[in-house]
Amino acid sequence: MAFNDDEKPPASNAGSTKGLVTIKTPTYSKDDVALTADAVTAVVELNATSSTAVREGLDLVAVLDVSGSMEGAKLQSMKTAMHFVTDLKAIIDGLVADGGTNIEVGMETALSVIAGRVTTKARTANVFLMSDGQQNSDTDATRPDPGTVSVYTFGFGKDADHALLSNVARKSPGGTFSSVPDGGNVSAPFSQLLGGLLTVVAQDVQLTLTPKTEEPRDLDTMFVAPGTDYTQTTDGDTGVITIKFGTLFSGETRKVAVNLTLLESTDTTDYDAPLAEAQHSYTAQQGLQNQTPQDILINRTANPSEAPTSSKARAVLAEMARRQHAGAIGEARVLADAQNLDEARYKLADAQNALEDIVLDDGQKLVGMLRAELLQLLGLMESQELYEAEGRPYALASETSHGRQRYAARGGDMDAVRLFATPRMDTYLEQAKQFEKDPTAPLPSADEDVKQEIAANPLAAISAPLAFYIKAAIQALQEIEKLVTPTNN
Numbered sequence: 001m002a003f004n005d006d007e008k009p010p011a012s013n014a015g016s017t018k019g020l021v022t023i024k025t026p027t028y029s030k031d032d033v034a035l036t037a038d039a040v041t042a043v044v045e046l047n048a049t050s051s052t053a054v055r056e057g058l059d060l061v062a063v064l065d066v067s068g069s070m071e072g073a074k075l076q077s078m079k080t081a082m083h084f085v086t087d088l089k090a091i092i093d094g095l096v097a098d099g100g101t102n103i104e105v106g107m108e109t110a111l112s113v114i115a116g117r118v119t120t121k122a123r124t125a126n127v128f129l130m131s132d133g134q135q136n137s138d139t140d141a142t143r144p145d146p147g148t149v150s151v152y153t154f155g156f157g158k159d160a161d162h163a164l165l166s167n168v169a170r171k172s173p174g175g176t177f178s179s180v181p182d183g184g185n186v187s188a189p190f191s192q193l194l195g196g197l198l199t200v201v202a203q204d205v206q207l208t209l210t211p212k213t214e215e216p217r218d219l220d221t222m223f224v225a226p227g228t229d230y231t232q233t234t235d236g237d238t239g240v241i242t243i244k245f246g247t248l249f250s251g252e253t254r255k256v257a258v259n260l261t262l263l264e265s266t267d268t269t270d271y272d273a274p275l276a277e278a279q280h281s282y283t284a285q286q287g288l289q290n291q292t293p294q295d296i297l298i299n300r301t302a303n304p305s306e307a308p309t310s311s312k313a314r315a316v317l318a319e320m321a322r323r324q325h326a327g328a329i330g331e332a333r334v335l336a337d338a339q340n341l342d343e344a345r346y347k348l349a350d351a352q353n354a355l356e357d358i359v360l361d362d363g364q365k366l367v368g369m370l371r372a373e374l375l376q377l378l379g380l381m382e383s384q385e386l387y388e389a390e391g392r393p394y395a396l397a398s399e400t401s402h403g404r405q406r407y408a409a410r411g412g413d414m415d416a417v418r419l420f421a422t423p424r425m426d427t428y429l430e431q432a433k434q435f436e437k438d439p440t441a442p443l444p445s446a447d448e449d450v451k452q453e454i455a456a457n458p459l460a461a462i463s464a465p466l467a468f469y470i471k472a473a474i475q476a477l478q479e480i481e482k483l484v485t486p487t488n489n
Helices: 073-085 089-093 103-115 162-170 187-197 311-337 341-355 365-379 384-404 423-437 446-456 460-484
Strands: 021-023 038-048 057-064 123-131 150-156 177-180 200-211 219-224 231-234 241-249 253-262 271-284 287-290 294-301
Touching: 021 200, 021 271, 038 200, 038 241, 038 271, 038 294, 038 311, 057 073, 057 103, 073 089, 073 187, 073 423, 103 123, 103 162, 123 162, 123 187, 150 162, 150 187, 162 177, 162 384, 177 187, 177 384, 187 241, 187 423, 200 219, 200 253, 219 241, 219 271, 241 253, 253 271, 253 294, 253 311, 311 341, 311 365, 311 384, 341 365, 365 384, 423 446
Parallel strands: 057 123, 123 150, 150 177
Antiparallel strands: 021 038, 038 253, 200 241, 200 271, 219 253, 231 241, 271 287, 271 294
16 A cells, blocks of 8 residues: 655754764663672663754654444544644544544554555654454454554553553554543643654664673673563673663653672772663664763772662652552452452552652652552552543553553543653643634644754754764763873882
């Protein structure tokens, strides 16, 4: 199936692809470790540039449920939201609610459309899937294989099969599930995803962790801590771990927590122990960018600190606490699904108490959003009926959001829980609110949004490549210093 109306990305999308995704110096859960056998958690963080001047093109296929149950206010609300996403007014206005819900065929058709694209260079392939009901009994929406296509699903109302839609999203790279309660503003959650998809700065983002095995060796074992939902492989011979993230939106961050156990050292004096090497790569404007490796190393000492005191160590502990927080939401959902609401609420209450131990330098912004997330979910577990209507989809959306480290609308107060939201998403949320009030008001184009961002921060468009070249120069000087500085024998 081929389409002749494909459009090439506008020239304004192109530019330098250097430094669009950068890696930070790893941080650790301890300020130092012992010379005796010890363990530590390192966090490797990838950051996408805040600039959207250089970005990938967007190909989006919307799969919309227009079964009989969508008749009335639901269909009208969906139409309004789609007018926010696209200007195909005649097609959208012509949608009529009728028949059953065959999500499987909808997915197959969407993937066929994407496979038949004529222009694919520097473009991302994505599917919007929204449904308000159960799939037909003789179908299975999880059967189609999305491959490298990201699928973002929306469950509309209490009768949607939220678990199924969550599974469909999680089967794809980077996909998320969002919840839209009955009578909710559909434009707002749609706007958040659109704010991301229009600002994809890199594709095929990948992180490789290579253990240091040279003798004398400090590293005993290395494995990625649980709490994320990405494609991960480990080479059985070399121990090299590869993590694939898919796309990154402008302003997004990916944190990988790595648990490391250390062998007892033969040294008796302090030294920096090399444990592993982290290297990331990505494609942008169809070009592969392999970045300079970053060492994972930590100071070993005979007198290690009893407790971490640095802000970096506290940030690592906060990241581990966030993962435990997300795990508690998943455990509470399983309990509530089994109609053990009291135990589910106790689980969330314990998670609330755990937040009191987090101390950060961000004015406790992260803690505030995590606390708001738990409070909203607790409120949706007041009864089994309320939980099944709104609590379960809220929990599922939270789980996919935390697992993918990507924003997903949960169905509660969107202003209170902005976990993983990007600046463009914040802008589009305000636009969506105004659009719901007056759908006839003109909306700025993606190019106009970029112009406004550049006007507000003129250096943003060149900051990524500039930082890249500065870092490369510093690393070159450090290597020269090693060569000219005599070593002590």
